[in-house]
Amino acid sequence: MNLHFDTPLMESRALSVPGEQSIWLKLDALQPCGSFKIRGIGHACAVHQSRGAHRFVSSSGGNAGLAVAYAGRRLGIPVVVVVPETTTARAKELLGLEGAEVVVHGSSWQEANQYAQTLLGATDAFVHPFDDPLLWHGHASMIDEVAEAGLKPDAVVLSVGGGGLLCGVVEGLQRNHWRDVPVLAVETEGAASFHAAVEAGRTVELPRIASVATSLGAKRVCEQALHCAHAHPVRSLVVSDRSALAACERFLADHRILVEPACGAALSVAYDRHPALSEYKKVLVIVCGGATATIDQIRAWAEQPDCR
Numbered sequence: 001m002n003l004h005f006d007t008p009l010m011e012s013r014a015l016s017v018p019g020e021q022s023i024w025l026k027l028d029a030l031q032p033c034g035s036f037k038i039r040g041i042g043h044a045c046a047v048h049q050s051r052g053a054h055r056f057v058s059s060s061g062g063n064a065g066l067a068v069a070y071a072g073r074r075l076g077i078p079v080v081v082v083v084p085e086t087t088t089a090r091a092k093e094l095l096g097l098e099g100a101e102v103v104v105h106g107s108s109w110q111e112a113n114q115y116a117q118t119l120l121g122a123t124d125a126f127v128h129p130f131d132d133p134l135l136w137h138g139h140a141s142m143i144d145e146v147a148e149a150g151l152k153p154d155a156v157v158l159s160v161g162g163g164g165l166l167c168g169v170v171e172g173l174q175r176n177h178w179r180d181v182p183v184l185a186v187e188t189e190g191a192a193s194f195h196a197a198v199e200a201g202r203t204v205e206l207p208r209i210a211s212v213a214t215s216l217g218a219k220r221v222c223e224q225a226l227h228c229a230h231a232h233p234v235r236s237l238v239v240s241d242r243s244a245l246a247a248c249e250r251f252l253a254d255h256r257i258l259v260e261p262a263c264g265a266a267l268s269v270a271y272d273r274h275p276a277l278s279e280y281k282k283v284l285v286i287v288c289g290g291a292t293a294t295i296d297q298i299r300a301w302a303e304q305p306d307c308r
């Protein structure tokens with residue numbers, strides 16, 4: 001049983017330049033829970049269940065936690081999500097709607113995550129938000145769907161947080177024999193842990209996250225993300241929070257879908273006609289989605305005087 005949907009693949013007239021460049025959208029914002037995460041997390045949870053897990057444990061107050069909560073409900077397995085005190089009421093409400101038990105612990109994700117580890121019993125499965133081959137394997141299904149639809153893009157644009165989406169898309173490109181299709185991996189300035197890793201030639205820990213794109217806020221990417229950058233053509237791009245927020249606003253007007261700044265980051269590369277795109281005629285943008293930001297929040301961020 002698949003817990004995710006096959007999502008629409010459509011050409012965006014608003015983003016394309018007629019006769020020059022077509023921008024295709026893989027609309028994973030339309031997944032249950034509003035992001036691509038259910039692809040990998042749904043797959044991982046189904047595997048854990050087949051191996052005898054009786055409970056799923058997550059430490060994400062964001063889209064990963066939501067996907068675990070959804071997967072648990074669909075599979076009939078209880079879920080506990082440990083979140084830090086900084087988690088918004090909205091996120092806790094969404095987790096509650098999926099029937100998950102929400103435990104608030106600590107002032108940072110690190111503390112919540114450490115506490116979550118202490119809860120793990122022999123028949124519990126911990127579901128990591130990005131660093132797990134089961135996740136990458138599940139995320140890769142989005143590229144299978146693009147191949148089945150008969151579209152071979154000249155480049156793929158996606159956002160990078162901890163790198164799970166990147167690893168999954170690269171796995172999908174390689175298993176469809178598209179080793180020649182480059183990936184443009186986009187982050188916001190205050191959350192550019194992949195960019196830092198590519199520059200340093202090893203994964204590095206950022207001292208802090210300073211971006212409104214909270215779903216990109218992994219201080220360190222997984223080792224496999226850097227490995228992908230060596231095994232496949234991957235180019236790292238960094239955009240401003242301001243560009244990501246403007247893209248959210250424009251995407252809502254153009255396509256009537258509200259996404260988080262984490263997804264706006266990837267969309268902004270197309271909206272702003274980033275020079276890195278100029279050589280490609282057919283570009284696929286992964287619309288990764290995100291359910292944790294309201295339009296009021298996005299506008300409030302954009303109006304902050306120190307928003308960069």
Ligand SMILES: *Cc1c(COP(=O)(O)O)cnc(C)c1O
Pocket residue numbers: 035037063064129130159160161162163164165166215216218260262263288289290291
């Ligand atoms: C998780 C997430 C990302 C980043 O994915 P990683 O696998 O952590 O790189 C991007 N956008 C949204 C909306 C997300 O939920």
